Amino acid sequence: MVEFNLGADFVDFAADVMYIIEDRLVSMDKAFHYARLRHRLKAPLRVYYNAVSDVVRNYAYLSFMAKQLLGSSSRKAIAKTWLLLNTNDHYSRRLRKRVRGRVEGAEARLSEVKDNDPLTYLSIKYSFPRFIVEELSRGMGLSELEDYLSSLNRRVTWLRVNTLKVDLDKAIRLLEDEGVEFTQSRLYPFMLLVKGYRRPMGYLRLFKDGAVVPQDLASALVVLNLMPEPGDVIIDACAAPGMKTSLIMQLTDNKAEVIAIDVSKNRLSKMRSILRRMGVDDSRVHIMRSDSSRLRLTGVNVNKVLIDAPCTSSGAVSKDPGIKLILASNPGLVKRQSLVQSSILLNLINQLKDASIVYATCSILPEEGEEVIERINSSSSVSLVKPSVGDLSNGYVNYPVSSVVGRVMPHIHNAEGFFISKLTIN
Ligand SMILES: C[S@@+](CC[C@H](N)C(=O)[O-])C[C@H]1O[C@@H](n2cnc3c(N)ncnc32)[C@H](O)[C@@H]1O
Structure with a gap:
């Protein structure tokens, strides 16, 4: 139970954070920051932050309970339901009085859902959009799926x-x-x-x-699978703000050469100072603003490529639970990201010879992993090599490429969810 009086002001604040995430498609941290500017907070920031994170992380469960208890699943009803289930101040005691006897009934309804429709139950219990749970269920049994969803919600540092x-x-x-x-x-x-x-x-x-x-272990495993060595000339095709570039330089003792590309001016503007602060020899990192799906490579002899592609970040919901709300209200986002990923990968494949590529996304969705690789594999002359570092799990079993691509699974590797693949071009 939370020891501060959060009350009605918290309901407005939490509803506002949820609204900002869905309206502006921003991370929970950003939405929290914007909402703070509009509300007067009555408890320490940390208390609000932890409470709001919990509301967002459990949005679907709270929405189900809110419907049962308060007859509405509006954002405010969701926040009220969180208060009545988690706090004991005057405001939540009044709310509990209003719904007396209905909490057990709501829980009984959830058990009925479990018996009749296990996928909907998992989607409510762990608050993942139903379409994601359904998709994942094609590649694993119910018990593993439950472990997977539960671990995705657990924050590991x-x-x-x-x-x-x-x-x-x-x-x-x-x-x-x-x-x-x-x-x-x-x-x-x-x-x-x-x-x-x-x-x-x-x-x-x-x-x-x-x-x-x-830096999450999964993120480090992406770079470790690239196996950077001194003397390598490496393209980091989606590089900003530079965390993986700096690991490449750490692993090669500043002796690789990196062409670091990103389309975002804003993210690139931070990269140079981050690299300097991290002791990277910046005469060996050539930062360029460009769209890697259109980039033309002339006169460079590249032997390795890292594509840490833009994605839904659905493997990182423990860090940013706002991703769940964004995905629930924008299922079309997955398709859009997947098209960008394919075009970046294809463009680089078409221009390189004698090089290896690590393609990775911090996504649990096969559209951003196995499906991208299967499309590429059938349309171009690449060879797939199973990423050998980190004892990765195979890709989802319902895809033919399963055994030659890798996944970091939170319930197995104690890290964020990531898809990692490796291709060689001759
Ligand atoms: C997952 S983040 C990269 C994180 C980075 N590798 C790191 O470890 O710090 C994906 C990046 O892809 C960039 N991006 C999106 N579309 C792009 C494109 N078409 N070409 C190049 N970069 C792109 C985004 O701006 C974002 O910085």
Whole structure:
């Protein structure tokens, strides 16, 4: 139970955050920031942030309960339902009085849904749009699907020690001294899984210096599967703000050459300073603003390409639960992203020779993973190579390419959901 009086003001605030996410298609953090400018908050920011995150993360469950309890599933009814189920102030006690006896009835209705329509039940319980749950169910049984959805909602924090800036042992000692509890990845010791911390990690000197950065294991596995080596000339086709570029440079001890491309001026504007702060030799990173689906490559001898393609980010809902609301209200987004992904991949395949490509998306949807690769595989002369680093799961079993592509699965790898594939062009 939350110990602060949030009350009616919270209902307006949370409803506003949900509205902003759906209207402007922005992340929950951004929507929270905009809403803060319009409301006077009566409890510490952290209390509002945690409460609103929980509302957004559980929007479909709350919407179901709100309909049963309050006869409406409007945004305000969703926020009221969260309050009456999670708080005990005067406002929520009054709400509970109003719905007395109906909570058990609502839960009984949900059990009926479970018996009659298990996919709708999972979609309500874990608050994922029904079309996503249905799609995933084609590639796995109900019990695994439930583990998968539940783990996608669980926030896990990984840190990368940036060995361009600090010695690994020293970083470990300093983090321990600062009260950060973590376990070191056995295979990739520079990756640390955080278990707890004494004070917000953003305040630590190591963070400010770019010596330790938050980066999910899945994201690191994308780069590790590219296997960058000193002397490589690599295109990072969707590079901003540069987290994977900087890992390429870390793994090669600043001895690769990267052509870092992105279409977004805004995101690129931050990239140069991020790379400098992280100790990347920026004379070896050539930043270019361009659309990688139209880019023409002349006079460059590239041997590796990383395509960390723009996507729905549906594998990262634990970090940004707002993605669930965006997907629920814009199912057409998946198709649009998938077309962009295919065109970037195809354009680069058509212009390269003797090169390998890692194509990845932080998406759980096959339209942004297996289906992109199957389309490319049938229309061009590429060979698929199973990404060998990280003990990845196969792709979804209902696709022929399943055994030659990889997935990071949150319930197996304790990381965000990611699709990773590797192609060679001769
Ligand atoms: C998943 S993010 C990349 C994150 C980055 N690789 C990192 O690790 O920091 C996808 C990026 O693709 C960029 N993008 C979208 N469409 C693009 C296109 N047609 N060509 C190049 N970049 C594109 C977006 O601006 C965004 O920065």
